[in-house]
Amino acid sequence: MNNKQCRKLKRKDLKIKNLVQFSLTILILGLIIYLSSVLYFRIDLTSEKRYTLTNATRNILRNLEQELFIQVYLEGEMPIGFKNMRRATKELLDEFRIYSGKKVIYEFINPAESHDQKVRNEVFRELDSKGLKATNALFSDKEGGRSQKIIFPGAIVNYNGMEMAVNLLKNNPLLNHSQNLHNSIEGLEYEFIHVIKNISSDTIYKVAFIEGHGELDEYQVGDITMELARFYHVDRGIIGGKPGILDDYAAVIVAKPREAFSEADKFVIDQYIMNGGGVLWLIDAVRVDWDSLEQTGVTVGLIEQINLDDQLFKYGVRINPKLIQDINCAIIPINIAFVGQQPKYVPAPWLYFPLLFPLENHPVTKNLNLIRSEFVNVIDTVGVEGRIKKKILLRSSKDTRVVSVPVFIRLEDIKDPPAEREFNKPFQSAAVLLEGEFESVFKNRMISQYIKNQDVDFRDHSIPNRMIIVADGDVIRNEVSVRADRIIPLTLGQDRYTQQTYGNKEFILNAVHYLAEETSLVEIRSRTLTLRLLDKTKIINEKFKWQLINTVLPVLILVLFGLVNRYFRKRKFA
Incomplete structure (x- = not known):
């Protein structure tokens, strides 16, 4: 067998090897995608386990016999704090959906969606009659001005023909806006699961x-x-x-x-x-x-x-x-x-x-x-x-x-x-x-x-x-x-x-x-999440330093990487 034939065989073996590797990669990726759709897990690395549901919550969700519908009225233009509450609520309800075997179904609704003032007022009256509490919120609009908007930070839970209201905002006048929103986000699991437990339970205390x-x-x-x-x-x-x-x-x-x-x-x-x-x-x-x-x-x-x-x-x-x-x-x-x-x-x-x-x-x-x-x-x-x-x-x-x-x-x-x-x-x-x-x-x-x-x-x-x-x-x-x-x-x-x-x-x-009630729900209400606020004084004093770090440093790293890469390539192919 001459050298030319050997090279052809090697090239053929290499193609087969690459094809096998590619097929295995596709197979493994497909298996991972399939398993991820069937199995669900996540690793919570936070010190207070803020993204981990309590055992009491999991048990209540697993015992749901029918579909449970949740309408959350946190949609549309609103201040950043309420957007954070919306995101936290969505993350929580996603967890609820997984542990309930997809029996929890939710949607976010904008109660002020209509351009007709009479229609909006009628929606507001209906939500108020159902037990949801409104709050006035000030925020900056797209033109840079200040706007005021009525927000209903709450949800209506429907199960087996019954419905109950869940008010999500804890408005303590002794605390500032950020602390109130933090406390509200901290209590989301308790507020939702307490209502879900009561509306789905066969036993009424x-x-x-x-x-x-x-x-x-x-x-x-x-x-x-x-x-x-x-x-x-x-x-x-x-x-x-x-x-x-x-x-x-x-x-x-x-x-x-x-x-x-x-x-x-x-x-x-x-x-x-x-x-x-x-x-x-x-x-x-x-x-x-x-x-x-x-x-x-x-x-x-x-x-x-x-x-x-x-x-x-x-x-x-x-x-x-x-x-x-x-x-x-x-x-x-x-x-x-x-x-x-x-x-x-x-x-x-x-x-x-x-x-x-x-x-x-x-x-x-x-x-x-x-x-x-x-x-x-x-x-x-x-x-x-x-x-x-x-x-x-x-x-x-x-x-x-x-x-x-x-x-x-x-x-x-x-x-x-x-x-x-x-x-x-x-x-x-x-x-x-x-x-x-x-x-x-x-x-x-x-x-x-x-x-x-x-x-x-x-x-x-x-x-x-x-x-x-x-x-x-x-x-x-x-x-x-x-x-x-x-x-x-x-x-x-x-x-x-x-x-x-x-x-x-x-x-x-x-x-x-x-x-x-049993002590299981006490565990949920006892949870404390650390409020990690930025040090405003430090932000002002060190503003320029962090601007340099965030803008100039990445560019310098890229330039350094390019120079090092060029140096080694020149040595290799010189």
């Missing part, structure tokens, strides 16, 4: 307001009742000393009782707690007659006797008959007109209405606005060290004063407030979460008179459980409006004089969620 002890009526808690009804079956009723009457409820609410509890009713609540029932206590230890104060300008704060002190003490708290005064407080209208003249009202700070601070490191209070309170008391944790875990949820500011009762309360005190140096009792606790195994207040007591049915078992210790105690019954109370013989509940937490909406509704809702 029941919640009850206790009656029979002068508690707030259905109108005074009407707003929070309507909000709770989105997630729970809500009842109201009298205990009547009947053991087991509360057993079907995931949580019960005791909202500002004004009359003493009988021992029989206390026994029913105690055994409900021992068997794992959650209780939200909203208790006043001091009685203040606001109507008398409005009409006469003076009233007396006295101890409220409702016969719960021993029970709450046994569980781990004491509500002291002391009133908190706080420089950080709400305002009330005061008539400054002289007698006989037309009333003239001006807003004035009222020290007895503190604006309570929620602690940020707990799911119940995370990302909440201030909580508006009225004649709030001081709450202490007591005893049961180690067995009961105690967590302060709400507290006053550093400029706090504590007033013991009995005390005369006068509207005239607004004109002559205490000296600032007297506000020297900072950070008074106003709400506490207790978790653990509680001991029955009826342990080692005669209980035969409370048990009519011999089949009822008495427990002297609870299973692991939780309860929340708030030292102000007005935290859950909404104002009412009377129109044409109709009583209309107003928005809980809204100040009628400043139109500021405080975090009362979200606080109560979170508290009930925490007490009534």
